[in-house]
Amino acid sequence: MNIVNILEEIEKVDGEIYERLNPRRAAMKSFFNVGKKISLAAVPLALSSMFQKAYGQTTLPAAVVDVLNFALSLEYLEYHFYNHCIVGKTPGSAVTDVTFNFPNAASQAAITTIRDHEKAHVDLLVTTLGSAARAPIAYADTDFRAGGAFATVYSDYNTFLAVAQGFEDTGVRAYKGQAGNLLVDPGILKVALQIHSVEARHASHIRQMRTAASGGSPVYKPWVSLGASGQANDSGVAAVDAVYAGEDLTVQAGANIVGIGGNAGITKAIAVESFDEPLDKASVVTIANLFLQPGKKL
Amino acid sequence: MKNNELETKNELQDERLLNSTVGRRSFLQYAGASAAAIALVAAGCKKDRGYENPTMNGGVTLDFKDDFGVLNYAYALEQLEAAFYIQVANSNTQFTGTNAAAKKAYFQDIQFHEIAHREFFKAALSTNAIGSLEVDFSSIDFTSEASVLGAAMAFEDLGVAAYNGAGPRIKTGAYLLLAGKIVSVEARHAAYIRDLVSNGSFADLNSLATLGADNGKGLDAALTPDKVLAANAAGKYIKTKVSVINL
Numbered sequence: 001m002n003i004v005n006i007l008e009e010i011e012k013v014d015g016e017i018y019e020r021l022n023p024r025r026a027a028m029k030s031f032f033n034v035g036k037k038i039s040l041a042a043v044p045l046a047l048s049s050m051f052q053k054a055y056g057q058t059t060l061p062a063a064v065v066d067v068l069n070f071a072l073s074l075e076y077l078e079y080h081f082y083n084h085c086i087v088g089k090t091p092g093s094a095v096t097d098v099t100f101n102f103p104n105a106a107s108q109a110a111i112t113t114i115r116d117h118e119k120a121h122v123d124l125l126v127t128t129l130g131s132a133a134r135a136p137i138a139y140a141d142t143d144f145r146a147g148g149a150f151a152t153v154y155s156d157y158n159t160f161l162a163v164a165q166g167f168e169d170t171g172v173r174a175y176k177g178q179a180g181n182l183l184v185d186p187g188i189l190k191v192a193l194q195i196h197s198v199e200a201r202h203a204s205h206i207r208q209m210r211t212a213a214s215g216g217s218p219v220y221k222p223w224v225s226l227g228a229s230g231q232a233n234d235s236g237v238a239a240v241d242a243v244y245a246g247e248d249l250t251v252q253a254g255a256n257i258v259g260i261g262g263n264a265g266i267t268k269a270i271a272v273e274s275f276d277e278p279l280d281k282a283s284v285v286t287i288a289n290l291f292l293q294p295g296k297k298l
Numbered sequence: 299m300k301n302n303e304l305e306t307k308n309e310l311q312d313e314r315l316l317n318s319t320v321g322r323r324s325f326l327q328y329a330g331a332s333a334a335a336i337a338l339v340a341a342g343c344k345k346d347r348g349y350e351n352p353t354m355n356g357g358v359t360l361d362f363k364d365d366f367g368v369l370n371y372a373y374a375l376e377q378l379e380a381a382f383y384i385q386v387a388n389s390n391t392q393f394t395g396t397n398a399a400a401k402k403a404y405f406q407d408i409q410f411h412e413i414a415h416r417e418f419f420k421a422a423l424s425t426n427a428i429g430s431l432e433v434d435f436s437s438i439d440f441t442s443e444a445s446v447l448g449a450a451m452a453f454e455d456l457g458v459a460a461y462n463g464a465g466p467r468i469k470t471g472a473y474l475l476l477a478g479k480i481v482s483v484e485a486r487h488a489a490y491i492r493d494l495v496s497n498g499s500f501a502d503l504n505s506l507a508t509l510g511a512d513n514g515k516g517l518d519a520a521l522t523p524d525k526v527l528a529a530n531a532a533g534k535y536i537k538t539k540v541s542v543i544n545l
Contacts, residue, residue, distance in 0.1 A: 257414050265413070
């Protein structure tokens with residue numbers, strides 16, 4: 001019995017075996033420590049325990065399951081938001097309420113890319129959660145017109161992009177707010193961070209699409225800045241103030257970022273832009289519920 | 299770039315000298331007799347390793363045994379990024395196209411974001427902070443917009459990969475949150491610059507696969523510190539010797 005051979009064999013089938021095992025150093029350590037003490041006959045048992053820790057879904061702590069299901073709800077929302085649009089723009093589609101036109105092929109391609117990522121996130125979270133995954137959210141469970149607040153979301157390109165920006169910036173804040181709850185599982189934390197920054201990339205691009213759509217006036221910076229009147233919400237849409245509440249923080253861990261280190265170039269706006277702020281779960285749920293049908297709210 | 303490579307080569311050569319040419323045991327036997335030769339080798343090393351530069355002080359050590367190591371690692375990368383954008387500004391790189399003015403303005407924004415990050419880590423780490431790194435941007439042509447955009451894209455994508463890869467090493471929630479506040483800003487930069495290089499590539503995860511991204515799962519880049527600091531990545535731009543321990 002040679003553990004290296006076994007791992008190599010598994011690697012042929014599952015290229016991520018070391019990745020799976022590595023964050024669980026404790027599992028490896030305890031395995032090798034056990035190996036020193038027990039007889040060779042007991043090694044298969046110890047091995048199986050190690051793989052259970054690497055692959056087993058039953059090992060997810062309840063707090064981690066909560067975070068991942070929360071994330072999954074948001075990913076379902078994002079996915080349906082974009083997917084409905086893309087399906088609606090597909091010739092011959094049964095979806096007929098997407099009446100705005102994309103200004104060019106690149107903008108539709110970008111929304112398709114984002115839709116595909118959100119779908120990948122949904123699938124990944126469902127797989128990771130296994131039987132602990134929440135019930136799927138269907139498009140019929142959603143209301144992207146938010147009870148009329150965004151009545152033109154699928155008939156006006158600018159409204160669509162404004163809501164998209166709200167979703168992406170909220171997503172970034174939501175993942176950030178939950179990271180600390182994943183400290184117990186570095187492997188899952190890493191995955192959450194990798195989703196988190198993808199959402200930030202989306203947000204950056206959507207903001208550029210909005211600037212392109214406005215012809216450069218107003219400008220929506222790729223990063224979250226201060227609003228035109230110095231308010232936290234820089235989206236120009238007062239209805240999404242909740243998405244940006246607290247984004248105007250300029251003091252980080254006790255350090256005032258404005259002018260830090262004697263740099264006059266670090267204005268209040270720059271200080272705000274330099275750090276994205278988290279959003280607590282309750283606030284995110286309130287925002288998400290705007291887009292869910294009664295009876296389907298989080 | 300050069301110094302790190304030289305460093306490695308020198309060590310390899312030293313190793314060969316000890317092991318094959320003389321042999322470890324015979325080296326010890328010859329030690330007394332060859333004092334002069336050893337002094338000569340040492341002198342050669344001294345020069346090539348750049349100890350003559352007073353700011354380098356034999357380099358910096360990132361000790362990943364605790365959160366200070368991770369935060370200093372972030373501080374090192376922010377120093378590098380800030381230095382790059384400062385040099386772009388000082389070089390007065392000419393941006394072109396109808397959005398030239400916007401590009402110049404956003405590069406200045408990014409410059410100050412990176413300076414804010416650098417200064418924040420310096421202040422937060424206080425007496426635990428590593429010293430200032432010396433950079434080597436000789437491989438970047440600051441008179442060329444394409445060269446600057448390419449380098450900026452590499453820095454931002456690498457920054458995202460570094461934070462995502464190091465985040466799970468952080469043990470304190472407050473520090474993890476601070477890293478999270480910064481990495482999404484780096485990702486916003488990365489997406490913006492990617493779109494300047496090629497519109498629509500803001501989250502081209504396939505092209506980021508070598509940095510640990512996974513398009514099938516919708517996952518962004520993530521790299522371990524040793525890979526980020528390697529000579530073919532950030533190490534290329536850092537003159538100061540950076541040692542990584544307890545990874």
